[in-house]
Amino acid sequence: MKLEKLSKGYFKKFIIILVVVSIFGVIFINKSKAKYRVTQSIQVVSGEVNYKVPDLNVLAMYKQKTEGNTDDNNYESITDVPTSGYKVNAAKSYCTIVGNDNQLKDIPMEYKDGRVSISINKKGTKCYVYLDIDVQKTVTDLLTEIPKNHPNQGTPNFANMSCSSGCDDTTLGLFEAQDDFGTSYYFRGSVDYNWIKFGKVGNADIWWRIIRFNGNNTIRLIYAGTSTTSDAPAQTGASTQIGTSTFNSSRDYAKYVKYMYDTTKNSTIKQNLDTWFVNTSNLNVETQFQHIDTETGFCNDGIETTSQMQFPPYNRLYTTKVPSLKCDQSNLFTKTGSKGNNRLAYPVGLITVDEVSFAGGATGKNNQNFYLCTNRNYWTMSPGSSTGAFPDVFVLLSYGLIHVVNVDDATNGIRPVINLKADTQFKPDGDGTKTNPYEVVV
Numbered sequence: 001m002k003l004e005k006l007s008k009g010y011f012k013k014f015i016i017i018l019v020v021v022s023i024f025g026v027i028f029i030n031k032s033k034a035k036y037r038v039t040q041s042i043q044v045v046s047g048e049v050n051y052k053v054p055d056l057n058v059l060a061m062y063k064q065k066t067e068g069n070t071d072d073n074n075y076e077s078i079t080d081v082p083t084s085g086y087k088v089n090a091a092k093s094y095c096t097i098v099g100n101d102n103q104l105k106d107i108p109m110e111y112k113d114g115r116v117s118i119s120i121n122k123k124g125t126k127c128y129v130y131l132d133i134d135v136q137k138t139v140t141d142l143l144t145e146i147p148k149n150h151p152n153q154g155t156p157n158f159a160n161m162s163c164s165s166g167c168d169d170t171t172l173g174l175f176e177a178q179d180d181f182g183t184s185y186y187f188r189g190s191v192d193y194n195w196i197k198f199g200k201v202g203n204a205d206i207w208w209r210i211i212r213f214n215g216n217n218t219i220r221l222i223y224a225g226t227s228t229t230s231d232a233p234a235q236t237g238a239s240t241q242i243g244t245s246t247f248n249s250s251r252d253y254a255k256y257v258k259y260m261y262d263t264t265k266n267s268t269i270k271q272n273l274d275t276w277f278v279n280t281s282n283l284n285v286e287t288q289f290q291h292i293d294t295e296t297g298f299c300n301d302g303i304e305t306t307s308q309m310q311f312p313p314y315n316r317l318y319t320t321k322v323p324s325l326k327c328d329q330s331n332l333f334t335k336t337g338s339k340g341n342n343r344l345a346y347p348v349g350l351i352t353v354d355e356v357s358f359a360g361g362a363t364g365k366n367n368q369n370f371y372l373c374t375n376r377n378y379w380t381m382s383p384g385s386s387t388g389a390f391p392d393v394f395v396l397l398s399y400g401l402i403h404v405v406n407v408d409d410a411t412n413g414i415r416p417v418i419n420l421k422a423d424t425q426f427k428p429d430g431d432g433t434k435t436n437p438y439e440v441v442v
Helices: 008-023 139-149 268-280 312-320 353-359
Strands: 025-029 039-044 047-052 059-064 075-078 086-088 094-097 100-104 109-112 115-120 125-133 173-179 182-188 195-201 204-213 219-227 378-383 392-396 402-406 417-420
Touching: 086 109, 109 125, 115 125, 139 173, 139 204, 182 353, 195 219, 204 353, 312 353, 312 378, 353 378, 353 392, 353 402
Parallel strands: 059 125
Antiparallel strands: 025 115, 039 047, 059 075, 086 125, 094 100, 094 125, 109 115, 173 182, 182 204, 195 204, 204 219, 219 417, 378 392, 392 402
């Protein structure tokens, strides 16, 4: 430490600062030795003043050996702070003051990013910090706790999806349906326990809603806005989407209902989604991208042709009235994997109209009482038909009605959809609500 002569004119100021430093302080330990004594000397006009920062005698740290067991013999003394995977056991951790062996439990302690911080306001403080193994939540944990904490209400009746009156659907919960990978679990109704925080746009967190747990245990998310605070963004309005766009700027042929057409050409909406994924969000950065699934894909269930025809989603919603989570593999847009067409550069897409129907949307009635309704029109990825003058694609209208719109309509919103990997882990204290969302551990 550099030693400097202090003039008499600065001596009083030095004493005041020294007293403040000695009485109040926050200790930060970052991979440091657990037991230490720090004494520094500053040379003054008439000698030396010795002080300790901030006069701690001993800091001792202990790490849990095996998860769950909080007996004293299940902890080992450590000299380095572990970089991750632990949390402070507030019940066991404590401090004492020199000359007083009473345990003080009200001293704030925090472990974050391989760093322990302790707030103190008395000199001669001696602290003992116990770190417990921090067990993260898995996809299986979410699938276990959600039905347990939020039992289903009612049974979906998709035969009523196009009736105009007297068929209000109040079903609510997490229900089952088959997809191309197995049993999928989808959210339906006005649920408020399917919020996730993952990724950033600038300094703002990206918030998502879980559409469903796919049959391969990946998790399908739809964009729900951003926030720079702990509060969730608005559930309705323009902030729930990344902007508006045409689906395709051309509309002369049926092929323009495709996410990609003529094999290699990108639709207008795909170009906008890719640009947002790469240039606006941080989802393409390795720390985030490693959690994004590239194999489950996005269904754009329509045949590439110039003939006049109705596409499969239209038939399912208007004729058979049986939505489906299965997809013709040539129309399943993936980046990698044994299923799908492996034609994507980036693993981002849109929701399907079948998923909107499973969630509570209908073709013959308005329903604003389900979590996907945002009071804004936005695109799905599902072709409607080409039996009219121009090809069209399904949208969810602002008042909760499923409808078809010409592909060159520029007024509809874009809500990106991604899939999280099956091995994704979540912070343990989240419960999926907008006040306490699930948060991906990155």
